[in-house]
Amino acid sequence: MASNKPRVLSGIQPTSGSFHLGNYLGAVRQWVALQESHDAFYMVVDLHAITVPQDPAELKANTRFAAAQLLAAGVDPERCTLFVQSHVPEHAQLGWIMNCLTGFGEASRMTQFKDKAAKQGAERATVGLFTYPILQVADILLYQADQVPVGEDQRQHIELTRDLAERFNGRFGQTFTLPAPYILKETAKIYDLQDPAIKMSKSASTPKGLINLLDEPKTTAKKVKSAVTDTDTVIRYDAEKKPGVSNLLTIYATLTGAGIPELEQKYEGKGYGALKTDLAEVMVEFVTPFRERTQQYMDDPETLDSLLAKGAEKARAVAAETLAQAYEKVGLLPAKH
Ligand code: AMP
Ligand code: TRP
Numbered sequence: 001m002a003s004n005k006p007r008v009l010s011g012i013q014p015t016s017g018s019f020h021l022g023n024y025l026g027a028v029r030q031w032v033a034l035q036e037s038h039d040a041f042y043m044v045v046d047l048h049a050i051t052v053p054q055d056p057a058e059l060k061a062n063t064r065f066a067a068a069q070l071l072a073a074g075v076d077p078e079r080c081t082l083f084v085q086s087h088v089p090e091h092a093q094l095g096w097i098m099n100c101l102t103g104f105g106e107a108s109r110m111t112q113f114k115d116k117a118a119k120q121g122a123e124r125a126t127v128g129l130f131t132y133p134i135l136q137v138a139d140i141l142l143y144q145a146d147q148v149p150v151g152e153d154q155r156q157h158i159e160l161t162r163d164l165a166e167r168f169n170g171r172f173g174q175t176f177t178l179p180a181p182y183i184l185k186e187t188a189k190i191y192d193l194q195d196p197a198i199k200m201s202k203s204a205s206t207p208k209g210l211i212n213l214l215d216e217p218k219t220t221a222k223k224v225k226s227a228v229t230d231t232d233t234v235i236r237y238d239a240e241k242k243p244g245v246s247n248l249l250t251i252y253a254t255l256t257g258a259g260i261p262e263l264e265q266k267y268e269g270k271g272y273g274a275l276k277t278d279l280a281e282v283m284v285e286f287v288t289p290f291r292e293r294t295q296q297y298m299d300d301p302e303t304l305d306s307l308l309a310k311g312a313e314k315a316r317a318v319a320a321e322t323l324a325q326a327y328e329k330v331g332l333l334p335a336k337h
Pocket of ligand 2: 009010011012013045048135136139140148149150154157
């Protein structure tokens with residue numbers, strides 16, 4: 001199935017039962033838009049999830065949950081290839097080759113590894129966590145992706161992907177496409193509602209600043225209403241001086257399609273309370289059908305599993321071809337049958 005559309009690829013980890021608003025606005029929303037114009041590959045990266053300890057039953061459930069949420073968000077298996085990373089063994093296989101091209105120092109400079117390792121106590125972090133970005137490199141290169149839609153926190157991993165693709169191509173001959181990050185400026189980083197200096201993340205110290213899309217809508221409304229703002233009263237976008245308010249404006253604008261200047265005008269002379277009440281309503285309207293659709297997919301795991309199996313088959317056809325080329329270039333002796 002050749003296509004002359006540019007290719008995009010991205011992945012999301014099944015590490016919690018629910019996506020958060022940062023995942024959706026920073027990444028998944030773009031996935032949905034790009035499947036219209038691009039040859040798109042989207043996956044649930046379960047092999048990445050096990051770089052930190054996971055309960056086996058929960059991992060399995062969360063993998064289905066992640067797929068169900070992608071479908072609920074609008075990822076459409078008729079328009080893209082949706083699959084689970086571990087269903088395509090070529091990821092681990094190319095990952096090994098990429099491990100053997102990466103410098104120890106180079107891998108040590110990955111800031112996300114340093115952050116995550118520090119959280120666990122550096123001595124206890126696994127080698128898998130250390131090589132996490134290199135598996136991601138393999139994910140991207142296997143599909144010869146032109147663009148990778150992600151949030152800002154993934155930029156360094158895409159740069160590593162480009163470096164390794166160039167190194168491989170230089171050493172063994174042209175094999176891999178150099179991918180570009182696809183990071184929308186407005187939503188590249190969604191901030192914690194309680195601490196707008198840090199990004200919204202599932203590992204937030206308090207759940208109050210984290211909007212999980214599958215939370216009870218009431219809980220979500222409450223979190224929005226108690227978002228931290230500032231002591232000024234003007235509703236104006238200024239990421240540096242007014243990070244809390246600016247974050248709320250970004251979320252509001254993206255979910256409704258309104259422009260930020262339009263919102264500033266709408267709330268001129270009004271207090272933060274009015275903005276938060278309205279945004280809470282916007283959020284509830286967004287998450288209510290999202291939760292329902294997710295639940296519908298979860299209620300029918302057989303359909304979900306078969307859809308993922310079909311996706312894996314499509315993905316594998318592409319991945320196997322790239323891996324065979326890479327093996328050949330590196331000089332691995334092919335098995336003769
Ligand atoms: P993860 O849950 O780490 O697999 O992240 C999935 C996607 O969500 C990645 O593309 C991240 O860059 C993106 N993402 C995660 N947190 C945020 C955030 N606070 N703002 C914007 N994008 C985010
Ligand atoms: N590392 C990404 C994250 O934490 C997830 C990921 C894995 C990914 N493989 C990928 C993203 C390939 C883009 C492309 O969010």
